[in-house]
Amino acid sequence: xxxxxxxxxxxxxxxxxxxxxxxxxxxxxxxxxxxxxxxxxxxxxxxxxxxxxxxxxxxxxxxxxxxxxxxxxxxxxxxxxxxxxxxxxxxxxxxxxxxxxxxxxxxxxxxxxxxxxxxxxxxxxxxxxxxxxxxxxxxxxxxxxxxxxxxxxxxxxxxxxxxxxxxxxxxxxxxxxxxxxxxxxxxxxxxxxxxxxxxxxxxxxxxxxxxxxxxxxxxxxxxxxxxxxxxxxxxxxx
Amino acid sequence: xxxxxxxxxxxxxxxxxxxxxxxxxxxxxxxxxxxxxxxxxxxxxxxxxxxxxxxxxxxxxxxxxxxxxxxxxxxxxxxxxxxxxxxxxxxxxxxxxxxxxxxxxxxxxxxxxxxxxxxxxxxxxxxxxxxxxxxxxxxxxxxxxxxxxxxxxxxxxxxxxxxxxxxxxxxxxxxxxxxxxxxxxxxxxxxxxxxxxxxxxxxxxxx
Numbered sequence: 001x002x003x004x005x006x007x008x009x010x011x012x013x014x015x016x017x018x019x020x021x022x023x024x025x026x027x028x029x030x031x032x033x034x035x036x037x038x039x040x041x042x043x044x045x046x047x048x049x050x051x052x053x054x055x056x057x058x059x060x061x062x063x064x065x066x067x068x069x070x071x072x073x074x075x076x077x078x079x080x081x082x083x084x085x086x087x088x089x090x091x092x093x094x095x096x097x098x099x100x101x102x103x104x105x106x107x108x109x110x111x112x113x114x115x116x117x118x119x120x121x122x123x124x125x126x127x128x129x130x131x132x133x134x135x136x137x138x139x140x141x142x143x144x145x146x147x148x149x150x151x152x153x154x155x156x157x158x159x160x161x162x163x164x165x166x167x168x169x170x171x172x173x174x175x176x177x178x179x180x181x182x183x184x185x186x187x188x189x190x191x192x193x194x195x196x197x198x199x200x201x202x203x204x205x206x207x208x209x210x211x212x213x214x215x216x217x218x219x220x221x222x223x224x225x226x227x228x229x230x231x232x233x234x235x236x237x238x
Numbered sequence: 239x240x241x242x243x244x245x246x247x248x249x250x251x252x253x254x255x256x257x258x259x260x261x262x263x264x265x266x267x268x269x270x271x272x273x274x275x276x277x278x279x280x281x282x283x284x285x286x287x288x289x290x291x292x293x294x295x296x297x298x299x300x301x302x303x304x305x306x307x308x309x310x311x312x313x314x315x316x317x318x319x320x321x322x323x324x325x326x327x328x329x330x331x332x333x334x335x336x337x338x339x340x341x342x343x344x345x346x347x348x349x350x351x352x353x354x355x356x357x358x359x360x361x362x363x364x365x366x367x368x369x370x371x372x373x374x375x376x377x378x379x380x381x382x383x384x385x386x387x388x389x390x391x392x393x394x395x396x397x398x399x400x401x402x403x404x405x406x407x408x409x410x411x412x413x414x415x416x417x418x419x420x421x422x423x424x425x426x427x428x429x430x431x432x433x434x435x436x437x438x439x440x441x442x443x444x445x
Contacts, residue, residue, distance in 0.1 A: 002305040011308055018319040025323055029330040036333040153338060154274025154394070154420055205417050 035061065040147050042068045048116045048133035048143040049106040073105045081227025101224055104131075114142045117225050121217020124209035126150040128159065132168075132218065138232030141183060144168045156210030167201035173222055175199070178233060180226050182219030185211040241370075248359070249370040252378035255440055259382040260433045264350040269383055270425040272342050276399045279387035281335050283380030285324055285343055287373065290352050293317045294372030297360040304361070313356040314347075321346045351379055386428045394419030 002010075039061045046067060053059040059067075074089040079099040089102030104116040116133040130146035146160045158164050168183060175181050185203040194200075203211045222229075241249075258264045272282040296316050297304075304312050325343045328336035336343065346352065355375050360368040391397055393416045396404035404413065418424045 002307070007305040007308055010303065010305055011312065014312055014315060018315055022319055022322055022326075025326050029326055032330040033326070033333075036329065040333060040337075148337075152274075153272060153278050153342075154390075157338075206420050 039064045042072075044131050044145040044147040045072065045104050045116045048131040048145045049104070049114050050133070050143055051106075071106055071108060073107050074102060075105065076100050076102055077225070077228045079224070079227060081225075081229075081231050083228075101228075103225070103228070106133075112136045115229075116142075117221065119144075119218055119221040121213055121220065123149055123151045123159075123213045124156050124207070125152070128210075128213070128217075130159075132221070134229060136232075138229040139172055139174045141168045141171045141173060151207070151210050155204065156207040158204045158207065159210060159214065164202075164204060171201060172198045174233065178230070180219075180222055180230075182215065182222055184215045245367045245370050248363070248367050249374040252371070252375040253381065254378070254436075257378045257382060257436070258351045258354070258375050259379055259429070260436050262351075262354070263433075264354055265379055266429070268342060268345060268349055269379075269386060269429060270422050271345075272339070273383055273387040273390055273425055274394065274420055275391050276384065276387045278338055278342075279383045280380075281339055282342060283376070283383050285328070285339070286346055286349065286351070286379055287376030289317065289320045289324055289346050290355060290376040290379075291369050291372035293320045293352060294355055294360040294368040295365050296320075297356045298363060298365040298368035301361050309361065310353075310357070313353060313361075317352050317356065318347045351375055382429070382432065385432055386425055389428045390419045390424055394424065 043059065043064050046064065049072075051067060051071075053063070076084040076087040076089060076092060077100075078084055079101075084100060087100065089104065092100050092102055102118065106113040106116070114133050114135055115138075116131045118129070119132045120127055120129045122128070126149070128146055128149035128151065130144060130149075132144050133142035134140065135142045144165050149157070149159065151157045151159060171183050173180060173183050181199055183199050183201060186200050187203050187208070188205070189202050190197050190200045252258055256262065259266065259269055268282065268286075272278045293313075293316050297313055300312070300316075321344065324346075325336065328339075328343065355371060359371045363371065388398065391399075392403065396402060396409075396415050404415075416424070419428075
């Protein structure tokens with residue numbers, strides 16, 4: 001039987017050794033990890049705006065950074081839909097700047113090819129984060145991606161799969177009167193002949209709560225940006 | 239170096255006749271959670287194999303030094319450190335995969351198999367043998383996980399490793415993917431059938 005003194009000493013040493021090893025591993029790999037996160041977010045913005053890596057040559061981190069650099073312009077709008085001149089998306093802290101919203105614009109040859117906005121909200125297990133892209137008309141969905149969520153793999157987790165995300169492409173989130181109505185995921189398949197089909201997408205079976213959450217926070221986030229996009233729809237802004 | 243008979247059984251027993259999931263019924267929670275698709279099941283199995291073999295080896299090396307009074311908490315610290323380490327490495331080098339597994343890597347800490355092997359085997363056996371035991375149990379766990387995931391993905395999605403295998407003509411003829419397989423009860427049913435089949439083949443008698 002070991003003495004109390006030995007027990008205390010042993011646990012202290014084990015704790016110190018394990019903790020130092022972990023902090024060493026963490027601090028030496030932290031830079032890599034943070035870059036992965038950063039690249040992953042950029043990859044999502046690109047993905048939502050219709051950029052796609054070919055299947056046999058996936059993007060390297062460098063590819064993502066260079067495409068982003070060349071084709072994406074970031075800017076910030078306020079809650080009345082005006083562009084804030086002296087700010088960039090990286091300057092905003094979402095926890096403080098509650099009335100400033102970042103937008104990433106896809107530009108080629110000075111022509112706007114779409115806008116990407118961050119979306120986030122509660123799914124079933126936790127907060128989901130992603131990007132939603134809008135065509136240059138300010139009314140049509142161009143794409144949607146998710147880069148962070150803790151939904152059940154195979155169920156709610158399907159939100160990050162192409163089959164689900166492709167459903168959104170081409171759907172409209174404003175009705176015929178120009179009012180924002182969002183895009184709703186429905187149970188099962190959308191009846192394409194229905195009058196409402198333009199703002200409905202196929203749901204994920206077994207993921208009712210995730211879909212419900214997505215419907216709500218997508219609408220909530222689109223509302224925040226609506227002052228800006230309604231101007232685009234009415235041709236007052238380019 | 240030829241392995242002794244005891245080392246060999248430490249490795250082979252948990253693969254079949256003493257499988258941690260289907261015979262000892264340990265680690266069921268993760269067997270349900272990550273088996274909707276094969277790809278997550280495979281990575282999860284690899285992570286468990288790594289954590290289990292390393293933690294078994296480390297604990298076995300320390301086994302004579304660990305005070306009996308605090309042995310569980312020491313085992314847990316070693317296991318938790320290994321899991322966090324695996325998570326850090328996955329995030330740094332295999333970011334996409336680590337995203338798919340989300341919370342489940344961290345939950346390896348609470349996987350009963352790992353604590354069970356540390357307490358029941360590594361505390362009494364030499365490091366080499368404990369490593370084999372860890373590998374064997376990890377593989378045994380992985381085999382069942384992959385088996386369950388195979389049927390769930392095939393029946394629930396009509397795919398194997400994300401490739402469509404059920405032809406489109408089946409769907410047109412009225413075949414439908416089995417939604418139940420995607421949900422947890424599907425895992426219980428498949429797991430139950432596997433346990434049943436194995437007990438018949440292995441002629442296991444309930445003690």
